[in-house]
Amino acid sequence: MEKASCAVIQDLLPLYVDQVVSEDTKKLVNQHLQTCRACQKEYEQMSQTMSVPVERDVKVFEKINQKWNRKKVLLVAGSVFLTALLCTAVFMYVFYFEKLIPYSEDLIVIEQQKDGKLISNYYGKSHAGIHMTHPIEVEINGEIKNITLMNYVQTIGNSPTSNFLQKDERIGPLTFQVPESKSVDAVYYGHFDVEKVMLTQEQTWKELLQEMTLIWEK
Ligand SMILES: [Zn+2]
Known part of the structure; x- marks a missing residue:
């Protein structure tokens, strides 16, 4: 050449x-x-x-980096959201998932005051809530009676034995007045679903009351 x-x-x-x-x-x-x-x-x-294309490569890399950062931010936001959700779920579970507190004579005592009103005394450390019906007219053994259905519920956070968040400085029982109690003939304790009896009639009163405990009677 x-x-x-x-x-x-x-x-x-x-x-x-x-x-x-x-x-x-x-x-x-x-x-x-x-x-x-x-x-x-x-x-x-x-x-x-001619090394300009290299610079372009750097820019491309930066773009990828930005994209990745955005992804990372989304991921972080996502996991924060998930964590919040999980915390809420745990919180709900700990404080709102209700479980019936089983009846015991030492824990729950119905007491009739001098004025005739009924008081429910609760001797546990804490409870999450109380469910109580107004008097319901029911035929028991051919007799018409006004009955009140009730129960106390606990959560993991609040139970008869736990002082989860609060110091228990209470002296004596926690009291709750039974509504319209002067007309009440009997108080039943346990799990109840009044709708099942009154609205859908899937259950008879007899069946329901058999599952409950008679804790006070006039
Ligand atoms: Zn030359």
Whole structure:
């Protein structure tokens, strides 16, 4: 191959740097660069200015990075949300998932006051709630009676034995007045679903009261 002039080589250099030349041209330029300092310098300068695509790569990388950051932020937000949800669920479970407190004579005592009103005394450390009906007219053994259904419920946070959040500085029982108690003939304790009896009649009063405990009677 005949020796190429510097002018020809320098014309070819941009293509050579971009690597879009044929193998023959590449060889030609390679050979020339090995022997010619001037063209070598030209080549080096050109390679440096050609490093622009590298910068573009950096930008692309930054974009990817930004995207990833956004993803990360979403992930963090997501896990914060999930954590909050989980905490709420645990909180709900601890404080709102109600379980019936089983009746015991030491724990729950119905007491008739001098004025005839009924009071429910609760001797446990805490409870989550009390359910009590107004007197309901029911026929028991051929007799019409006004009965009150009641129960105390606990949660994990509030139970007869736990002082979960509050100090128990109470002296004596926690009292609750039985509504319209002067007309009440009997108080039944246990789980009850009045709707089942009154609205859907899936259950008879007899069936319901058999599952409950008679804890006070006139
Ligand atoms: Zn040259």
